[in-house]
Amino acid sequence: MLNDTWDFITGLSAAQLISYFWPFFLFDLTRYVVFDVLILTLYLPRRKRNKQRRAEARKLLFHEKPLVSVIVPGKNEGKHIPRLAESLTRQTYKKLEIVIVDDGSDDDTEIICRKLHRDGKIDQYVRNEVRGGKASAANTALYYSTGKYVIHLDADSELRYDSIETILLPFYMDANIAAVGGDIRVANLSQTMATRTQAIEYFKGISTGRTVSSMLGILRIIAGAYGAFRRDTLDRLGGWDVGPGLDGDITMKIRKLGLKVVHEPHAVCYTNVPTSFRKLARQRFRWDRSMVRFRARKHVDVLMPTSNFRLSNFVATVENLFYNLFLNFKWWFYVAQVIFFYGALLQHIIVVNYLLYTLANLAEFLVATVLLRKTLRKQDLLLFLYLPLMPLYTGLYLRVVRTYAYIMEFIHKASYADRWNPWKVSRVVKKDGL
Amino acid sequence: MSEGVLITGDQNPLHLPAKKATDDTQWRSLDVGAEADYFLLEVSSESEAYRIIGLVRQKLLPAVYLKPLILINRGGDVSKSLQDQVDFVISSQQLEQQLPAKLLDEVESINRRIDALQEQRLKADTNIALRVVRYLYSRDREVEPIASIQNRGGYTFTGIESLFGGHDQSIWQTLDFLNSQHLVQTRFVTRTHQCASCGCAFLNFKETCPQCESEELDADDLIHHFRCGYTAELSDFRQDDRLVCPKCDQTLRHIGVDYDKPSMMYHCRSCDHRFQEPEIVTTCFDCHRTAPPENQIHRNIEAYKLSMLGVNAALYGLDSLFASILERRLQLLPLDVFERFIAVEKARIGRYKVSHSSLLLLDIKGLEEIYLTLGERTSEVYEELANLFYAMLRSSDLISSRNESMFLMLLTETSPDDAKIVEGRLSSGVGELLKASLGASPEIISQIVNVDNALDLTEYLESFLSEHHAE
Structure with a gap:
């Protein structure tokens, strides 16, 4: 059978290659491999050239020593807080104010946090007896924090020792930067197959993908798990709007103010990701629905030629809609095309696609390795062993979840029924079409 | 035919036939009336009544201090506390005629119990615990705590108060003692905080700043506007007499529908500290000692009833x-x-x-x-x-x-x-x-x-x- 496939490959003409594997060559290879390599060949030397500017920014930061508020909103996250507070004491940047907002926890969170507060390990603990959802908890934290910069952090994350210093530097290099996204890595990567595949995906999507978007000025998301904001900007916006997907939403709102958002690949934050494909599906279902809700509905105005029109915002949204939404449905078209027209060659096409995507993943992994170099750990590098799983993970698993999420959101507005937000909130925002 | 002794604290006693009258002075010196069935009290004021009840209840012979007391009400209201200290209250009109049969039955039932003490009833009782036990036995009822601002402990046992010479702490000590000896059964009524240093139940509970101990605090509700997720203190939403969201300019209408109050925040005017859990301190109104509530005495307030052991102690000492x-x-x-x-x-x-x-x-x-x-x-x-x-x-x-x-x-x-x-x-x-x-x-x-x-x-x-x- 392998011989047949080999014969099939060697016998392919250029036209056949394109017609059988057009999604790979036209879209995935060009966008995620060729384009990324091109951009990074520009980025890396520029980053090197910027070394001097970064050193000056660092001097400015440590000269000014602004108070930085680390806000951690969440429900039932008490068990993570002691470790988080401890890890923050080891930061190279010390002038921090840790504000924990407890969004109606019903476990031991209150006991744990009150003790940490008494012991001076955290600066503020605000307990909301009634759950209001992530946005209200983040806004409560924003209200009671006083720092010039606000870092939004998930409770189950841990920062690299120099992470806060690194995430703050862009603010001192460009006064127009209002938000900086941290580089999210998977903390529990060795735990299960699901966490390993996510770890590889994060390297590609967040580390490389967002660095490239940031370079192009079309970064559309500052992760909720780790992002730094200028307080004045957050105050102007009145904080976060109701999610799910409030991190992408606030990033777009900042862009609409004409301010810049960038990604900082060396500001590392390790976070725990879902450990099973089942739990992961639930998380992605939420994320993917919010893409429809916020890009295709709430912020669709950036596509319109209004007075507030900005090309970068237009491109950011179009790129997002095209690559995630359009190409996702294109993929089903391709599956149908192969089955109906090239049914006889099905097994060869599957094998070749598998090989092509595995090679592409290998290339992307190498790109990420070059980009992240010194911040990578040994276990990160060992992930390359799992690269052959990625075509199945991204090509099948994530596509199925995503397609289902898009359809449910387009037809049923399912994101409003997400238990991630309390119903009292979802009911109101759904009614008001927000 | 029952016969009572009339005690008057009044200058102008009612002159009632067939009753031995004795005035205060005689009463003080003599254990008169040990053989009478009851004492009738005719007084001009409540304070006079308390004084005479005290005199009776502090006599030494059980036959005297346990005697049923009937207060003659010459009009007006008789306070609950006074009613509790006597056995019956009758109007002067009732007295003109026969005493009601029901009342006499009850008098007799008390006297039967006093008689059960046999010769002990004519032997001096100096032990206050025994006197309480005997009183509870003769009345065959529970003595209940009554909330009272007159008593430092916040509660008094008006039923047995007159057995004591006005030292309200000794009531508690005696009841505690009787309880420790299983002479009484208790029934939980309520719970109080009392000053650990002077026993006073009148404590001022105050919220203070955990940072500087100041009592000058403001408290504000936190408001969460559902629509835009904005969360801030109530004062930020106040515009004239309406609540308006500073983020999206919408007027807040109904709590629970478009907004809620997830928590409350205190603000110390003295040191500017913000906190949700103020420190509670208590200050005694009497001795002015300040302490956290957990360092004060938490006391169960109970009603007391004689146990079988108590009945035994009443009869045999x-x-x-x-x-x-x-x-x-x-x-x-x-x-x-x-x-x-x-x-x-x-x-x-x-x-x-x-x-x-x-x-x-x-x-x-x-x-x-x-x-x-x-x-x-x-x-x-x-x-x-x-x-x-x-x-x-x-x-x-x-x-x-x-x-x-x-x-x-x-x-x-x-x-x-x-x-x-x-x-x-x-x-x-x-x-x-x-x-x-x-x-x-x-x-x-x-x-x-x-x-x-x-x-x-x-x-x-x-x-x-x-x-x-x-x-």
Whole structure:
């Protein structure tokens, strides 16, 4: 059978290659491999050239020593807080104010946090007896924090020792930067197959993908798990709007103010990701629905030629809609095309696609390795062993979840029924079409 | 036909036929009316009533202090507290006619119980615990705590208050003691905080800043506007008399529908600290001591009812209770048995005329009040006391007690001179023991009597009592 496939490959003409594997060559290879390599060949030397500017920014930061508020909103996250507070004491940047907002926890969170507060390990603990959802908890934290910069952090994350210093530097290099996204890595990567595949995906999507978007000025998301904001900007916006997907939403709102958002690949934050494909599906279902809700509905105005029109915002949204939404449905078209027209060659096409995507993943992994170099750990590098799983993970698993999420959101507005937000909130925002 | 004694504190008593009238002065000096069925109280004011009720209830003879009290109401309201302290209230019109049969039945039922005390009813009761036990027994009811700002403890037991001389702490101590001895059963009513230093229940609970202890705090609700997720303090939303969201300019309409209040925040005006959990402190209105609530006394307030053991104590005295410890250790003899031994010893000495025996009487004044100071530790002190007696007496000596503080010892083959040595050691031993426990030496009276034909124990005891326990 392998011989047949080999014969099939060697016998392919250029036209056949394109017609059988057009999604790979036209879209995935060009966008995620060729384009990324091109951009990074520009980025890396520029980053090197910027070394001097970064050193000056660092001097400015440590000269000014602004108070930085680390806000951690969440429900039932008490068990993570002691470790988080401890890890923050080891930061190279010390002038921090840790504000924990407890969004109606019903476990031991209150006991744990009150003790940490008494012991001076955290600066503020605000307990909301009634759950209001992530946005209200983040806004409560924003209200009671006083720092010039606000870092939004998930409770189950841990920062690299120099992470806060690194995430703050862009603010001192460009006064127009209002938000900086941290580089999210998977903390529990060795735990299960699901966490390993996510770890590889994060390297590609967040580390490389967002660095490239940031370079192009079309970064559309500052992760909720780790992002730094200028307080004045957050105050102007009145904080976060109701999610799910409030991190992408606030990033777009900042862009609409004409301010810049960038990604900082060396500001590392390790976070725990879902450990099973089942739990992961639930998380992605939420994320993917919010893409429809916020890009295709709430912020669709950036596509319109209004007075507030900005090309970068237009491109950011179009790129997002095209690559995630359009190409996702294109993929089903391709599956149908192969089955109906090239049914006889099905097994060869599957094998070749598998090989092509595995090679592409290998290339992307190498790109990420070059980009992240010194911040990578040994276990990160060992992930390359799992690269052959990625075509199945991204090509099948994530596509199925995503397609289902898009359809449910387009037809049923399912994101409003997400238990991630309390119903009292979802009911109101759904009614008001927000 | 029942007959009562009229007590008046009034200058112009009602002159009622067929009733012995006695005025306040006579009343003070005499235990009159021990044989009457009830006392009628005719007074001009409530304070007068309290005074006279106090006089009655603090008399020594059970037949007098337990007597049913009927208050004649000459019009106007009688306070709840006063109603609780007397057994019945009747109007003066009712008095003109026959007393109601129902009332007389109840009077009779109280008197039946007093009669059950038999000869004890005419023997002086100095022990306040026993008086309470007997009162509860005669009334056959529960004594309930009544909230009162007149009492430092915040509650009083108006039913038994008049048995005490106005020291409200001793009511608590006595009830605690009775409870510790299982003489009463309790029923939980409520719970209070009392000052740990002075027992006062009037405490000012205050919220203070955990950082600077200031009491000058503002509290504001946190508002969460559902629509835009904006969350801030209420004052930020206030615009004239409306609540308007500063983020999206919408007017907030209904709590729970478009906004809610997830929590509350305190703000210290003195040091600007913000916090959700103020520190609570309490300050005593009386002694002004300030302490956190957990350092004050948390006390269960209970209603008390006599237990079966209590009924037993009412009928046969508390002596048995204290004496039981001595009984176990020293084989304390019942008084009548002791009397028999004295009679035998008298006969033996009279017949052979060769030896002397002595009777040693030791009266430790105020020993019955020891539980007021020591509470539950009383039994330990009695245990030590028993050990002391045990060490001093020989196996041929006999011991008995008249009540819990008066001990009688027959020292056989001991001349009064030798008895003096024993007496000296016992007195100083007891004195030291009690001084160590109570912090003050009690008065100890001891007497030595030669056991001979002239000795009549009963007569001797009566004369001793009237000499040393007269009011």
